[in-house]
Amino acid sequence: MTPSTTFAGQTVALFGLGGSGLATALSLTAGGARVIACDDNPERMAAAAQAGIETGDLRQAAWADFAALVLAPGVPLTHPAPHWTVDLARGAGVPVIGDIELFCRERAATSLDAPFVAITGTNGKSTTTALIAHVLAEAGRDVQMGGNIGTAILSLEPPSPDRVHVIELSSFQIDLTPSLAPTLGVLLNLTPDHLDRHGDMARYAAIKERLVTGAAHAVVGIDDDFCRAIAGRRTGPTTRVHVGEAGEGPGILARNGVVIDGRRAPAEPVADLSGIGALRGAHNWQNAAVAYAVASALGVTPDVFAAALASFPGLPHRMEEVGRRGPVLFINDSKATNADSTEKALSAFRHVHWILGGKPKEGGIASLAPYFPRVAHAYLIGAATEDFAATLDGQVPFSRCGTLAAAVAEAAAAA
Secondary structure (H helix, E strand, O other): OOOOOOOOOOOEEEOOOOHHHHHHHHHHHOOEEEEHHHHHHHHHHHHHHHHOEEEEHHOOOOOEEEEEEEEOOOOOOOOOOHHHHHHHHHHOOOEOOOOOHHHHHHHHHHHHHHHEEEOOOOOHHHHHHHHHHHHHOOOOOEEEEOOOOOOHHHHHOOOOOOOEEEEEHHHHHEEEEEEOOOOOOEOOOOOOOOOHHOOOOOHHHHHHHHHHHHOEEEEEEOOOOHHHHHHHHOOOOEEEEOOOOOOOOOOOEEEEOOOOOOOOOOOOOEEOOOOOOOOOOHHHHHHHHHHHHHHHHHHOOOOHHHHHHHOOOOOOOOOEEEEEEEEEEEEEEOOOHHHHHHHHHOOOOEEEEEEEEEEOOOOOOHHHHHHHHHEEEEEOOOHHHHHHHHHHOOOOEEEEEEOHHHHHHHHHHHH
């Protein structure tokens, strides 16, 4: 645990008692703060009280007594409307922050030179976070990985000069972290997402940009217009990463599955990704190139980096190879919950038997039409069945399967 000592002797309101909220309350208490915690879910309130955390109804609280409101990232800060606790806090002049901000303040107060790598982007941030942590661990570093990827940041060991924190950040978390200033800030890519929580793409991109604005050194993927513009606005040290033949100036390239260090002439190949199942597809080439940019900035040599890639196991549900029967691969990419992330998987394979469904997102799958020729058959499940059937009709053969189990059985038999 990382005790949050910067609010010692003060009273802090906390709303949201899920995994990160509970860890935050315990961290603040361990650091000497008084915490009054609240949640709309009575069961979470009871669990917090059982863990020794003081709970209360923040609607009836004396907000003038609070030094801060610590808000869980899943609770709306601005859109579609601020949560009622946010309105009460702002009315009393109380700052609204999150658990990442508590970590940043603790690092600034106790160990400012502790290495802190922060990663964000619309797609690929979990894989990139895990890959960076894996490479650094293989290089013998003490690595703490967490944030949006799973383990709450304040559940990790405290910042220290000989310990690297590798932290995935969502836009929700960045929005609650005004003092975000990592050693290395990574921005992978930007496409429309979570606009219901941020209002529009411009605001969403501006929030993501804050992660690299405050970074001592930024690593930015420049394969989309938003990120390319953000890289152009950077005034501090910036490493640009791009995939394919085109590029802007020196940087790290991922070309035809090979990571290339183009920061010096002549450019030097660093690692060949062919044969690494966990890093299939051009999107994973970008992830690997970004990981190299970060690792090299932290002193990892190219040979150590290349060796570490070969043992990277990947992440569950993200282009995960879950089985093989003869020539047929079974890939679980169920974390691909929007068209942009699904595109990455479809572009990596041919003759795909594609199971898709669930709840439809804005825009559906129409943008994936250029990849429909790669699909041998689609198997539709869940609430999105009819929407997806309408898009696929006349372009891709499909079956309405109802359940995932039925879809897997039918797809396996056909493949």
